[in-house]
Amino acid sequence: MNEFGHLAECESRRDSPTWLSLSETQFRRLLFTAAVISCGAMDTFQFFDPKQDYTVASKQLPHWSQAGTLAFITWRTADSLPKQVQLEITRERRQLLEKLGLDPQRDCKAALQKLPAAERGRVRWSLFRLWDERLDAGSGGCVLGRPELSKIVEESLLHFDCERYVIADSVVMPNHVHLLAAFPDEDAMMSQCTSWKRYTGRQINGLLGQDGEFWQVEQFDHLVRSEEQFQHYRRYIAENPRKARLAARSFRWYSKASLGETRPRG
Secondary structure (H helix, E strand, C coil): CCCCHHHHHHHHCCCCHHHHCCCHHHHHHHHHHHHHHHHCCHHHCCCCCCCCCCEEEECCCEEEECCCCCEEEEEEECCCCCHHHHHHHHHHHHHHHHHCCCCCCCCCHHHHHCCCHHHHHHHHHHHHHHHHHHHHCCCCCCHHHCHHHHHHHHHHHHHCECCCEEEEEEEECCCEEEEEEECCCCCHHHHHHHHHHHHHHHHHHHHHCCCCCCECCCCEEEECCCHHHHHHHHHHHHHHHHHCCCCCCCCEEEECCECCECCCEC
């Protein structure tokens, strides 16, 4: 598929049930997302725009969503952070917040919201890296290092690409997943992530002969606000297997923006 192939594919699905509910503005914005991702024309891409509608859902973490805006999303397997590792992360989180002059014993959400956007983003990224580094270290069973299991996850991510969402980049690691994706409306991000985890968890549990939650319910997500952030997250996804020193076939990487290359790798 050439650099315009994904745009044409999305255009051809304009009459699908998902798209019929969208305004022409929303649809064109998602088409533009696909075109820009495929062609690499990042100088004209529209990232998160606070002047347009967006939603913020608060669970353990805040989840921002906006129609057509790329989001960096991470979720992990339920066994990936054993209790002892979680205690270590909690201790380091407390130290980090104290260093920043924030009280770790109180709800820091309000204090973080008062910080300038750029500083707030750096704090959230630092907190995210506390546990992502533990994931890269290979905690938990790491069953997604098995190619037949990581394939289930990757195929699920790409199954409705350019129909229900647009996937820009993704990587399936042995105990977690990173992806860059855009969704047609504010509610679709959370519902689609739930659908991905429910389906893949059921399939993988069946193959492993086990029951219970395969994925952790909560996830980390962040709306992409600039070309610089987009490139940062793309590099982070692409380089994650190398930095975690993973062997070939123990991960699956996909990128729609790598010079027209659309085949999954790993």
